[in-house]
Amino acid sequence: MRHEVRFSGFGGQGIILSAVILGRAAVMYDGNYAVQTQVYGPEARGGASMSAVIIDDEPILYPKVTDPDIFVIMSQEGYEKYGVHAKENAMMVLDSSLVHSRPACRYIEIPATREAKQTLGRDIVANIIMLGALVKVTRVVREEAIEKAILDSVPKGTESLNLKAMKLGFELAEKGKIQ
Amino acid sequence: MQGNTACAEGALAAGCRFFGGYPITPSTEVAEHMAAKLPRVGGVFIQMEDEIAGIASVIGASWTGARAMTATSGPGFSLMMENIGFAVMTETPCVLVNIQRGGPSTGQPTMSAQADMLQCRFGSHGDYSIIALSPASVQEMFELTVDAFNLADRFRVPVFLMADEIIGHMRERIEIPDSVPREERKILPKGTPPFRADEGMIPGFPQFGKGYGVHVTGLTHDERGYPCATSPSLHEDLVKRLVAKVESARHEIADYRVTNPEAEVVFITYGSPARTVEQVLHDHPDERIGHLRFRVVWPFPEKALDKFPDAKVFLVPEQNLGQIAREIERHTCIPVVPLPRFGGALHTPAELEKAVEAWR
Numbered sequence: 001m002r003h004e005v006r007f008s009g010f011g012g013q014g015i016i017l018s019a020v021i022l023g024r025a026a027v028m029y030d031g032n033y034a035v036q037t038q039v040y041g042p043e044a045r046g047g048a049s050m051s052a053v054i055i056d057d058e059p060i061l062y063p064k065v066t067d068p069d070i071f072v073i074m075s076q077e078g079y080e081k082y083g084v085h086a087k088e089n090a091m092m093v094l095d096s097s098l099v100h101s102r103p104a105c106r107y108i109e110i111p112a113t114r115e116a117k118q119t120l121g122r123d124i125v126a127n128i129i130m131l132g133a134l135v136k137v138t139r140v141v142r143e144e145a146i147e148k149a150i151l152d153s154v155p156k157g158t159e160s161l162n163l164k165a166m167k168l169g170f171e172l173a174e175k176g177k178i179q
Numbered sequence: 180m181q182g183n184t185a186c187a188e189g190a191l192a193a194g195c196r197f198f199g200g201y202p203i204t205p206s207t208e209v210a211e212h213m214a215a216k217l218p219r220v221g222g223v224f225i226q227m228e229d230e231i232a233g234i235a236s237v238i239g240a241s242w243t244g245a246r247a248m249t250a251t252s253g254p255g256f257s258l259m260m261e262n263i264g265f266a267v268m269t270e271t272p273c274v275l276v277n278i279q280r281g282g283p284s285t286g287q288p289t290m291s292a293q294a295d296m297l298q299c300r301f302g303s304h305g306d307y308s309i310i311a312l313s314p315a316s317v318q319e320m321f322e323l324t325v326d327a328f329n330l331a332d333r334f335r336v337p338v339f340l341m342a343d344e345i346i347g348h349m350r351e352r353i354e355i356p357d358s359v360p361r362e363e364r365k366i367l368p369k370g371t372p373p374f375r376a377d378e379g380m381i382p383g384f385p386q387f388g389k390g391y392g393v394h395v396t397g398l399t400h401d402e403r404g405y406p407c408a409t410s411p412s413l414h415e416d417l418v419k420r421l422v423a424k425v426e427s428a429r430h431e432i433a434d435y436r437v438t439n440p441e442a443e444v445v446f447i448t449y450g451s452p453a454r455t456v457e458q459v460l461h462d463h464p465d466e467r468i469g470h471l472r473f474r475v476v477w478p479f480p481e482k483a484l485d486k487f488p489d490a491k492v493f494l495v496p497e498q499n500l501g502q503i504a505r506e507i508e509r510h511t512c513i514p515v516v517p518l519p520r521f522g523g524a525l526h527t528p529a530e531l532e533k534a535v536e537a538w539r
Contacts (some may be wrong), residue, residue: 035343060351064345
C-alpha cells in the first residue's frame with residue numbers, strides 16, 4: 001500500500017533529515033521500498049522547506065508525491081505553502097507551538113518545539129519528537145524501525161537525547177487527541 | 180542512498196582514483212563523497228579554482244593512467260566545453276557527470292532539467308562524437324557510472340553521465356554488487372607511434388612512467404602526436420576517425436529498454452521522465468502503449484526505433500523544449516511529439532495519460 005508523507009517547516013529544523021530517517025526506516029528495517037525527494041531554495045535556512053517520502057511494499061515508479069495522505073507540519077509558512085490543500089481523509093501532525101492554523105482533514109497537535117525546549121532543553125530535536133508522534137499515530141513504519149533509523153542518522157554523542165525525543169513523541173501522540 | 184552518492188560509489192567501485200572539480204548545486208554531493216572517500220583508498224581529490232581547471236586536472240590525471248572524473252551542473256559544464264574538445268582531440272578517457280539544473284545561465288540551481296543534452300553532444304567546437312548515458316534511478320546512478328568508466332577507457336573519449344536533479348538528489352533503495360565489470364585500457368605496444376590506430380580505430384594507451392615519450396596536443400597531430408596543422412588530408416583523416424570510432428560502434432554501445440513492442444503509441448524517454456511513463460503503464464496496463472527508454476542517449480541508437488514496427492506516433496516527454504525529440508525526428512517518418520515540461524517539475528502521470536488519449 002502506497003503512503004505519501006510530506007514534511008514541511010523552515011530550513012534548519014531538520015525537515016529533510018526527518019524524511020531521510022523515515023525512508024531509511026522503511027527500507028532498511030521494514031524491508032519496504034521508499035523514495036525520498038525534496039524541494040528547497042538557495043535561501044534554505046529560514047525559508048520554507050519541504051521534503052517527502054513515498055513508502056510502498058512494491059517498487060516505486062513515479063518518484064514525486066502528488067497527493068499526500070500524511071503531513072508533518074512544523075511552521076505556519078510551511079502549512080500555508082504545503083499543508084493547506086490536504087485532502088479530507090489525510091492525517092496531519094502539527095507542531096502546535098509554531099502552527100496557528102488548523103486543517104480540514106484529521107489532525108493531531110504535538111507541541112514539539114515547546115516540549116523540546118522545556119523538557120529536553122534542546123529545540124533542535126523537535127523534528128525527532130514529530131517523527132515519534134508520526135509513527136505512533138500512523139504506523140507507517142514500525143517503532144523499532146524508526147528507532148534504528150534515528151540511531152543511524154544522528155551525530156555521535158546525541159543518541160540518547162534523540163531517543164528521548166522520539167519517546168517523548170510517542171507519549172505526546174498517545175496523550176493527544178485526533179481531531 | 181542518494182543518487183549523487185550512488186554515482187560516487189559507482190566511481191569508486193569502478194576504480195576511479197582522481198576527482199578534480201568545483202562544487203555546484205545540484206551535483207555537490209558527488210564531490211563531497213569523493214572528497215571523503217578517495218583519500219582512504221589512495222586516491223586524490225582536488226577542489227580546483229574553477230571548472231575549467233577541474234576538467235584540465237582530470238585530463239592530466241587520466242594521462243597518468245588513473246581513472247579520473249569530475250562532476251558539475253549547467254554553468255560549470257559550459258566552462259568545461261573548451262577542454263572537453265581537448266579531451267576529444269587528445270583521446271583522453273574521462274568521465275564527466277552533469278546533474279542537470281534549469282538554465283540558461285545560473286537559471287534554477289535547485290531544480291531539475293534535461294536541457295544540456297545537445298550541449299554535451301555538440302558544445303565544444305569542431306566535429307566530434309562522444310558517449311552520453313542517462314540514469315533513471317539511484318541504482319542506475321551507480322551502474323551507469325561504472326559503465327561510463329569502461330566505455331571511456333575502451334573508446335578513449337569523454338563519457339558523460341547526464342543525470343538530472345531529481346535522480347541526483349532523490350534517495351531510494353539500492354543494491355551494491357560485490358564487484359563490477361572492468362574493461363582495461365588497451366596498452367600501446369612499445370615502439371608503436373602513440374596515435375597510430377588499428378582497424379578498431381582506437382590507439383593503444385602509453386603507460387605513464389614506463390619509458391614512453393608522448394607529445395599530447397590539441398593541435399591536429401600526426402600518429403607520433405606531433406602538431407601538423409596545415410595538412411587538409413591529415414586533419415580530415417583524424418577528425419573522421421575521432422567521429423567514426425564512436426559512431427560506427429553505436430549499436431554495440433546502445434543500451435535501451437523496450438516495453439510493449441507491438442504498441443501504436445510509444446513513449447520515448449531517458450532520465451526521470453521514464454519514471455512517469457512506468458507509472459502510467461503500471462496504472463493502465465495496455466499493450467497498445469509502448470515505452471522505449473534510453474540508458475545511452477549518444478551515440479544515438481536509431482535502430483532502437485525499429486523495435487516498434489507498429490508505432491503510429493512517438494511521444495517524447497523531456498525536461499527541455501524537445502532536444503532529443505528533434506534527434507528522433509531525423510530517423511523516422513512517423514509523427515514525433517515533444518512533450519516538454521520544465522521549470523523543475525516532472526511530468527505527472529495524469530499529463531502523460533492525457534497525451535496518450537490525444538492520439539487515440
